[in-house]
Amino acid sequence: MESRVPMEQDPNSKAEQALPPTPKGQATRERMLDAATEVFGQRGYEATRVVDINTKAGVSHGLFYRHFKDKAEILVAVLDRMNAQLRHTSGREVGEDGAVTLAQLERRNIQFFREYSQNRKLLRVAREVAARNDEIEFREMWLKIRNRYVGRTHRWFDQLVASGEIPPLDDAAMVAAGLSALTEQLAYVEIGLAVDDPDAATIERLGRSCALIWYRTIRGATA
Template sequence: MTSAAPATGNARGRASRARLLDAAAECFGERGYAATRIADITAAAGMSPASFYRHFPDKDAILLEALEGPLGLLLEATGPLTEGSSVDPEAIVARNTEFFRVYARHRDVFRVLRELAAGHEPGLDAVWLDVRRGYVDRIERWLRRLQDQGALQTSDVAILADALGGVLDQLAYTRLALRPTPPTDEEIEALGRVSAEIWSRTLGG
């Protein structure tokens, strides 16, 4: 995968770049990565191909930048839980609901990334695994604190962290990324609560 060209410094250049990124996210979500052409992105943005190449060297680069913000927000959404050292069911509900809320806002690009990663697209499988490793590591650190306090019994903390993260991954992909219409707030809250029930019962909370 190649990296994006440096951002244009003036306000007009930044606005153009943002339009291209928004258009790319829309096109990737609607058409899939392989079927999206640079011409599709520029048409959706109302810009010329020459404008595209002033900002990005290729389609890979704009995909990576379109993912950068959403992936950062997804990782940030996992933060609050790991600051504590107890099994508080309501805290888990809040933390998991925020994860699903962020995922829902960017579900189209997350679906594209997940499917490209599953297909072992060079570079993109590593992008997905890196961000997933980030939040699974946070879960693991929290679980180790619980274990150190005698509040958790498990034969393998790392696998348990991966499994709890997998509950979020799979629900987000199947219930948010693959659905044809945006979820309602009630549906997102239900995902947060049910996933928290699974976590709490697994951990004995």
């Protein structure tokens, strides 16, 4: 396990992190995130060292610490970027749609599982790190990222109820959390833990099944 030795860190890292990023600095950061994505996916969290990420990205040890505190922080940044893409893929944004159809949910869920499949090794690593007792800070950051997605889904439900598109939900917040957890667990077990990459038929089957659960849950008796 990689030790976090204070002397490895750049003493000016906090001050430099507070400065607005330059285009060059942002490009370097993105290159480091790309490298971390690949290394974590190949090696897992435990075996990955900061030097492995630096070598892959072609950056110095000191430059790493200008952007990130440790390997846990860069993993969070990688996941934050990935989740932004997954949220965009799912399309559950407030004000986006005034109607809910099964076909719409199928399309979104199939695309979600497809994106998950493309990043399945990294997402599996993140979930396993979040369960570790010695990574409480990482778990809190990971849950914060996840809760942003759940919050968006909750607000989407509220909008649909307000417009009369779906019947009132007894506890919209818990429904949003439950459906999100169901989708995540299904993806983790059926895709994340799979020995081989899932084929297109499996992804479509998962997406359609998950969409049906979402549809019947939020539509209630009208489904």
